[in-house]
Each structure stands twice: as C-alpha cells, then as structure tokens.
Amino acid sequence: xxxxxxLLLAAALFSVGLFGALSxxxxxxxxxxxxxxxxxxxxxxxxxxxxxxxxxxDGQVLVLVAITAMAVEMAAGFAVTTAIFRAxxxxxxxxxxxxxxxxxxxxQEHGQSRExxx
Amino acid sequence: xxxxxxxxxxxxxxxxxxxxxxxVDSMARATFALLASFLFAAVPLLLLELSYLGxxxxxxxxxxxxxxxxxxxxxxxxxxxxxxMSMVHNKAGSLAVxxxxxxxxxxxxxxxxWPAREGSPPADPTRQLAEAIMGPHMLVMMLVGxxxxxxxVASVVLSTPRGRYDRYGDDLKRTRPDDPIxxxxxx
Amino acid sequence: MIEGDASPLSLLTLLALLGALAYAAAAxxxxxxxxAVGTAPVAAVSAPARESARLLVQRRRTVPGADALLWRxxxxxxxxxxxxxxxxxxxxxxAVSDLSVGVVWFNAxxxxxxxxxxxxxxxxxxxxxxxxxxxxLIQGLSYELPHMFALITAALGAGSxxxxxxxxxxxxxxxxxxxxxxFAVYLVSALAMAFWxxxxxxxxxxxxxxxxxxxxxxxxLVLLAxxxxxxxxxxxxxxxxxxxxxxGPLLPGWAWSLVKTLAVLGAxxxxxxxxxxxxxxxxxxxxxxxxxxxxxxxxxVVSVLVLVR
Numbered sequence: 246x247x248x249x250x251x252l253l254l255a256a257a258l259f260s261v262g263l264f265g266a267l268s269x270x271x272x273x274x275x276x277x278x279x280x281x282x283x284x285x286x287x288x289x290x291x292x293x294x295x296x297x298x299x300x301x302x303d304g305q306v307l308v309l310v311a312i313t314a315m316a317v318e319m320a321a322g323f324a325v326t327t328a329i330f331r332a333x334x335x336x337x338x339x340x341x342x343x344x345x346x347x348x349x350x351x352x353q354e355h356g357q358s359r360e361x362x363x
Numbered sequence: 364x365x366x367x368x369x370x371x372x373x374x375x376x377x378x379x380x381x382x383x384x385x386x387v388d389s390m391a392r393a394t395f396a397l398l399a400s401f402l403f404a405a406v407p408l409l410l411l412e413l414s415y416l417g418x419x420x421x422x423x424x425x426x427x428x429x430x431x432x433x434x435x436x437x438x439x440x441x442x443x444x445x446x447x448m449s450m451v452h453n454k455a456g457s458l459a460v461x462x463x464x465x466x467x468x469x470x471x472x473x474x475x476x477w478p479a480r481e482g483s484p485p486a487d488p489t490r491q492l493a494e495a496i497m498g499p500h501m502l503v504m505m506l507v508g509x510x511x512x513x514x515x516v517a518s519v520v521l522s523t524p525r526g527r528y529d530r531y532g533d534d535l536k537r538t539r540p541d542d543p544i545x546x547x548x549x550x
Numbered sequence: 551m552i553e554g555d556a557s558p559l560s561l562l563t564l565l566a567l568l569g570a571l572a573y574a575a576a577a578x579x580x581x582x583x584x585x586a587v588g589t590a591p592v593a594a595v596s597a598p599a600r601e602s603a604r605l606l607v608q609r610r611r612t613v614p615g616a617d618a619l620l621w622r623x624x625x626x627x628x629x630x631x632x633x634x635x636x637x638x639x640x641x642x643x644x645a646v647s648d649l650s651v652g653v654v655w656f657n658a659x660x661x662x663x664x665x666x667x668x669x670x671x672x673x674x675x676x677x678x679x680x681x682x683x684x685x686x687l688i689q690g691l692s693y694e695l696p697h698m699f700a701l702i703t704a705a706l707g708a709g710s711x712x713x714x715x716x717x718x719x720x721x722x723x724x725x726x727x728x729x730x731x732x733f734a735v736y737l738v739s740a741l742a743m744a745f746w747x748x749x750x751x752x753x754x755x756x757x758x759x760x761x762x763x764x765x766x767x768x769x770x771l772v773l774l775a776x777x778x779x780x781x782x783x784x785x786x787x788x789x790x791x792x793x794x795x796x797x798g799p800l801l802p803g804w805a806w807s808l809v810k811t812l813a814v815l816g817a818x819x820x821x822x823x824x825x826x827x828x829x830x831x832x833x834x835x836x837x838x839x840x841x842x843x844x845x846x847x848x849x850x851v852v853s854v855l856v857l858v859r
C-alpha cells in the first residue's frame with residue numbers, strides 16, 4: 246500500500262462520478278455522481294493524512310468536512326428536486342436549465358408546463 | 364501483504380460498483396451499487412487505521428442510501444428498469460471529459476513529488492480527531508453544525524408544500540393544525 | 551469485576567449463543583401466544599423447531615418479475631447484520647472483538663437491517679412487501695436518532711466508544727440508574743429495530759405480512775431467524791451499555807451477562823405480546839417530538855455530570 250495507490254483509487258472514483266454527473270439526465274442520478282466524486286475526496290484526504298502528516302489532525306478534519314458536504318448535498322439536492330418537481334413537474338436537468346441559454350426548440354418543448362404555472 | 368490484497372480487492376470493487384451505478388437499469392440496483400461502492404471505499408479508510416471515520420462512513424452511507432432509494436424510485440420513470448430506456452445526454456463527451464480528468468489526476472499522482480512522511484500515526488486517531496475538533500479546529504465543528512442546521516431548515520422549507528397558513532388557517536387562529544396526516548401526540 | 555473469564559470468546563461460541571438466544575426468544579413468544587389462545591404452553595416450547603422444519607421442507611414460492619438478486623441479498627443480510635453487530639457485545643468481560651469504536655460499529659451494523667427489510671420488500675415485486683419496506687424506513691427515521699443519542703450517552707458517561715470501557719465505567723453505579731431516560735429510549739428503539747411487538751407494522755397483518763408477505767420456505771426461515779437474532783443482539787447490547795455487563799455476585803461474569811440478557815430479552819418479548827401495534831404516522835411524531843428531545847436532555851444531563859465529576 247502506497248500513497249499513489251490510494252490517490253489512484255480516489256482519482257478513479259472521482260472520474261467515474263464526474264462521468265455520471267455530466268452524462269445523466271435525471272437529477273437524482275446526477276446526485277449519485279456527485280456523491281461518488283466526494284467519496285474520492287474522502288479517500289484522498291484520508292490517504293494524505295496517513296502518508297504525509299499523520300501527526301497533525303488536519304487530514305482527518307478534512308474527511309469529516311467532506312462527509313458533512315455529502316450529507317448536505319443530498320439533503321439540499323432532494324429538497325430542490327422535490328420543490329422543482331412540485332412546481333413544474335420536472336425531474337430532468339435538461340428541463341431545469343433556466344440559467345442556460347436555451348435553444349429555441351428546447352424552450353418550446355418544455356414551455357407548456359411552465360405556461361400552466363404562470 | 365494481506366492488507367495489499369484487501370486494498371486491491373476493495374479498490375477494484377469500489378470503482379466497478381461505482382461504474383455499475385450508471386450501467387444498471389433498475390434504480391434499486393443502482394442505489395445499492397452506489398452503497399457497495401461506498402462500503403468498498405470505507406475499507407481502505409479502515410486500513411489506514413481510521414477506524415472511527417471508516418465505520419462512520421459505513422453507518423452514514425447505509426442510512427443515506429436508504430433515504431436515497433426512496434427518492435430514486437419516486438422521481439425516476441421506470442424505477443425497476445423493466446423497460447430499459449436511456450436517460451443520458453452527451454455520453455461520449457462526458458466519457459471523454461471523465462477519461463481526461465482521470466488521466467490528468469493519475470499523471471499528477473505519479474508526477475507530483477509528494478512530501479515525505481512526517482511523524483507516525485497516533486495510537487488512537489479517533490482521539491486525535493476529537494481533540495482537534497474540540498480544540499484548535501473547533502471553528503470547523505461549529506461551522507459544520509451551523510451548515511447542517513441551515514440545511515435542515517432549508518430542505519424542510521423547500522420541500523414542504525404547506526405553510527402555517529395552510530395548517531392554522533388564514534388568521535392563524537386554529538388551535539389544532541389541519542394536517543392531512545395526524546400525529547401521535549393528539550394535536 | 552471484569553477479570554473473571556479465562557478463555558476468550560470464539561466466533562463459533564458467539565454464533566451458537568446468538569442462535570440459542572434467538573431460539574429462546576422465539577420459544578418464549580410461542581409460549582406467550584399459546585397461553586393467550588389457551589393451548590398447552592409446554593408444547594409451544596418446541597414450536598419454533600417444528601416451524602423451522604416445516605419451512606425447510608416447504609417448497610419455495612416463485613413470484614413473477616421478482617428481483618431475485620436483491621431479494622435474496624435482503625433475506626441474507628438480516629442474520630448477517632445481527633451476527634456482525636454481536637461481534638462487539640461482550641460476554642462477561644470478553645468480546646470476540648472489543649473494537650476501539652465498538653459502539654459506532656454496533657450502530658452501523660444494526661442499521662443494515664434497514665437495507666435488509668427494504669430489499670425484502672422491494673425484491674419480491676409485491677405491493678405488500680414494498681409497503682412493509684417503506685414502513686420500516688419511516689420507522690427507522692423515527693427511532694434511529696433517539697437510539698443514536700441513547701448509545702452516545704452511554705459512551706459519554708464512560709468517556710470512551712469501547713464497549714469494554716463502558717462496562718468498566720459502571721463499576722459503582724449502573725448506567726440504567728444514572729441515565730434512565732437513555733435506557734428507556736434504548737429499549738423502545740430496540741423493539742423498533744427488530745420490528746417487534748408494537749413496531750411490527752413493517753410485517754403487519756394489515757398489509758398481509760408486509761415485507762414478510764412473499765418469502766416462503768428457507769427464505770422465510772432466514773427472515774424469521776434473522777429477526778429474532780436481531781432482537782437477541784439488541785437485548786444483549788443493553789447489558790454492557792446500561793446494566794453493568796457481567797457484574798454481579800457469586801456467578802461468573804459470563805453467567806451474569808447471559809442472565810441479564812435473558813431478562814431484557816424476556817421483557818422485550820413480553821412487551822411485544824402485551825402492546826398493540828403502533829401506527830407509523832403516530833410513532834413518527836412521538837419519536838421526533840418526545841423521544842428525541844428526551845434523549846438530548848439526557849445527554850446534556852450526563853455531560854454536565856461528567857464535567858462535574
């Protein structure tokens with residue numbers, strides 16, 4: 246077991262999570278990708294604590310912060326998903342791109358449910 | 364030697380089940396694949412003598428995934444994967460970005476001259492962590508507490524469709540809240 | 551007090567003991583049932599064995615569209631979770647593995663029961679099963695936080711997460727006396743965790759057996775055995791956490807551990823037969839509005855005590 250092996254595992258988890266977060270359309274699946282990415286951070290922080298400076302607690306504290314970030318991400322994510330589903334009947338990220346410069350046909354495609362709300 | 368084997372098995376298992384999350388059709392299977400990935404990734408933490416954080420990750424992830432599975436099934440069309448459908452966009456692009464990210468990170472892992480190890484792990488890492496967050500790192504703990512509390516309030520506010528006017532009437536004069544589901548305290 | 555036992559507890563002994571305690575719980579339940587319906591209570595002692603034999607030879611029912619992998623996983627997980635949780639439970643002064651984070655380990659392993667029941671409900675592709683699985687999740691979210699605070703209060707009183715240290719800290723006064731509210735909350739959550747007695751809604755009759763509606767034959771045997779094992783291990787953990795572990799006059803430590811475990815287990819089984827099933831929506835509010843503040847206050851009182859002492 247070396248530091249490189251642990252960091253490689255962390256990098257692999259992060260990349261798999263990144264793929265999921267970028268490619269999935271469902272909000273819940275995107276959150277799964279984000280969780281995997283944070284999991285990579287946890288592994289990396291723990292490995293750096295053990296192999297670089299085990300005498301100082303900073304690495305462990307970082308793991309604790311990452312775990313908290315994961316919990317917050319999930320709670321807030323599900324709350325937003327619920328709110329947006331209630332308001333617009335949307336559960337796909339493509340339909341919730343209000344801040345993006347939407348293409349014309351996409352806007353029309355999802356326009357109907359929004360018209361009803363307004 | 365045994366530790367290396369355990370680590371290798373768990374590392375491969377963690378990445379493989381992590382990838383399986385985005386491959387399987389059934390949402391229940393996807394959630395439990397993610398849970399398996401977290402459990403596999405918790406074992407390396409235990410190997411690093413971080414027994415508290417490792418077990419904490421197991422405890423938290425089991426509970427978190429059991430909540431997640433409810434939402435997965437609630438919000439996904441075709442939750443059981445009985446009618447396979449593709450719910451992805453820009454798959455090739457995402458795959459390329461992920462591959463490049465991994466290549467860059469892996470190159471960094473091997474090219475960065477990591478500092479040599481200073482000191483050795485304490486006898487009880489749990490105590491080290493506890494003394495840190497209750498001593499010099501207390502600010503972290505306080506912020507984490509605040510953030511978690513804010514998250515609780517914010518998620519309840521966001522996800523509940525009913526406010527106090529729905530429950531207690533327009534003039535808030537109702538003595539018993541008008542809830543669709545009653546509680547156990549006779550209110 | 552805690553240096554009586556010579557031989558360390560082996561894994562096989564532990565599993566045998568766990569099985570025996572689970573059988574005792576099942577037999578006790580059968581006897582109580584026999585007394586209630588007016589049949590011979592003595593004959594009921596062997597009822598679990600007869601029922602096991604019947605289930606072993608019973609032909610497995612198949613369900614169309616079942617997710618067999620997850621279903622079998624859920625069934626197997628229940629006894630495995632109970633056995634893993636039992637690893638840190640000391641018999642007298644020796645546990646199979648007295649981890650430095652024993653309390654957290656116990657908690658993490660017992661939470662696996664959530665997975666088990668939900669998977670059992672989901673995998674069967676049956677609406678009653680799924681209703682049962684969801685009920686257990688709601689129940690879990692209601693009992694788990696008070697339960698965690700009860701566990702952590704005991705750890706707080708001892709200043710250690712190691713179960714052995716918690717036992718040692720009760721040399722003068724049992725934690726059941728020092729922190730009665732935490733003990734009460736623990737017992738309530740113990741019933742809820744093993745979905746037993748008033749908390750049996752996840753496998754309730756109103757939902758045609760809930761998560762246990764579809765499993766048959768050996769699957770059902772594993773499910774029932776796992777549930778009684780869970781009940782047994784939660785009862786056994788109450789002894790080192792709140793009842794002074796193996797402390798007691800005359801008898802050796804392991805014997806006292808067993809006697810106390812049987813007493814707690816008997817109380818839990820008896821309660822299960824005396825108290826009617828509590829509805830989920832009612833228990834949720836009780837859990838969050840009563841048990842949680844109660845266990846928090848108890849933790850506060852104990853931490854002040856620890857600081858003053």
